[in-house]
Amino acid sequence: MGIRDFADYLGISDRAISNWEAGGESYRPRAASQSVLDTGLARAPDEARARFADALGVSGPGPSAAAEMSVDSHKFLPVFIGSDRAHRLRTQMTGETPPDWLESCSAIVAHPHAPTCTLHVFACGVVVFHILQPRKPASLTELAVWRYRSYASDLPWARAKIHDLLGEHHPHGPNPEYVLSLYWLTAGPWIGSQYDTAMRLLSTPSVLVDRSAPGGPVPLDGAVEESLLATGFDHPDIVSFGVRGVSTGYAGWSGVSYAALSQERSLTVEELVSCELIVQALWCYTHHIQQRIEEGSDPSTPDRYGWRFLRAANSRLTTARAQETAQHCLMREAIMRTSGLAERLRAAQEALRESMG
Structure with a gap:
């Protein structure tokens, strides 16, 4: 593709592209130009994106090929408490965000099994517990079982915590009903297509667990995970939002998984x-x-x-x-x-x- 065709594809002038080329390898386009390039890359066919990844040397299996998996688990537990209660909590907090369309305050709260837990109080009447727990599971199945078992203790903990903060202790008080998980993968043992399958399984881990077992969630036979990694896994409700060579990301009904392949160009965990x-x-x-x-x-x-x-x-x-x-x-x-x-x-x-x- 020539300069003029490339300019037409991006919707910019060919002079802009000539200026980029003249700047050499050290030239860094402005934020607006980088956004245009990101959009162009996202629209490109898979083959073109693969060639781009190869040219950058970032077409490997993931953020860090390692013998074990390393992942940061982010759990979100929302609870509706009403705007009056939210106002009471907000007056006790100092971590207010800059003025925005969705006003909120935040504060660190102690969690028995997490190094970091932040309570976000939204003025509209909702609080969200954000629980961060780094994990190094032996397998995807082990992580899935931990996830569902920890939900069983996180929900009553969040209920008790919000009741303590509000100074209210009655059976019909605010009650969290669900947990949403986000997994930020930092290292994994998979290569090739297995890496992509592993990321899909992270976003929809229920296929690895028997959640109806009498004693609580238990792992399915280890051969299930091995089989899925070998043959591939997909689900109609899983949506990809990664950019080849830059990141891998999947969103599902019950969770989100993400891995940054290029730290400078990928999304941040804060985003x-x-x-x-x-x-x-x-x-x-x-x-x-x-x-x-x-x-x-x-x-x-x-x-x-x-x-x-x-x-x-x-x-x-x-x-x-x-x-x-x-x-x-x-x-x-x-x-x-x-x-x-x-x-x-x-x-x-x-x-x-x-x-x-």
């Missing part, structure tokens, strides 16, 4: 965590509205967090931003699609508008 915090806070908020409807009641929210707030949230999460990179856009779209949040936001908007008469 992934920030996106999930917003999505889980709004998912929990709309779930509360849905519950009120199913109980036969008209949902009621403060005017500030009514249907217009949800309309704005839907627009912000489904529309690309001017300075948003292609990778960030792919991540946001994948997480929104697999979470079903866009549909929930629209349904909650309609319910709140109807309740106003």
Whole structure:
């Protein structure tokens, strides 16, 4: 592809590309230009992206080929507490974020099995526990079993913690109902197609576990994991948001997995965590509205967090931003699609508008 054709493909002038070439290997395009290039790479056919990865020398199996797996487990436990309770908690916190459309404060809280646990309190009435736990499991199956077993203890812990923080102890108080996991892979033993399959399994680990066992989740026969790694695994609900040669990322209904192949060009863990915090806070908020409807009641929210707030949230999460990179856009779209949040936001908007008469 010549300079003019490449310029047409990117939607920029051929002079800009000539300037890039004149700058040599040390030249670094500005952020806006890098975003254009990321978008062009994301649109390119697999063969072209593979050649690009080979040219960079980053077409290997993953972030770090190692004899054992190393992964950072990020768990998100949202709880609806209402805007009044959220205001009470926020007045006790000092870690307030800069003014934004979704106001929040955060504070570190002690967790019995995690080195770091942060409580995020959103002004709309939702709190989200973010639990970080580095793991070095012997297998994907071992990690999957730990994941589901730890959920069984994390949920009652979060319930007790929020009750303590609120100074309320009664059976009908705020109650977390689910956990969403994000896995940031830092090293793994797989190569070739097995690496990609492993990342898919990280996002949808239920296929490796018997969750209906009488004593709690137990591992399936080890041959299941070996077979899936050998033959491949896919699921219609898994959505890829990686860029070949730069990152590998998958989003599913129950989790997200990500590995940075090129540290300088990939997403950061902070970007992934920030996106999930917003999505889980709004998912929990709309779930509360849905519950009120199913109980036969008209949902009621403060005017500030009514249907217009949800309309704005839907627009912000489904529309690309001017300075948003292609990778960030792919991540946001994948997480929104697999979470079903866009549909929930629209349904909650309609319910709140109807309740106003």
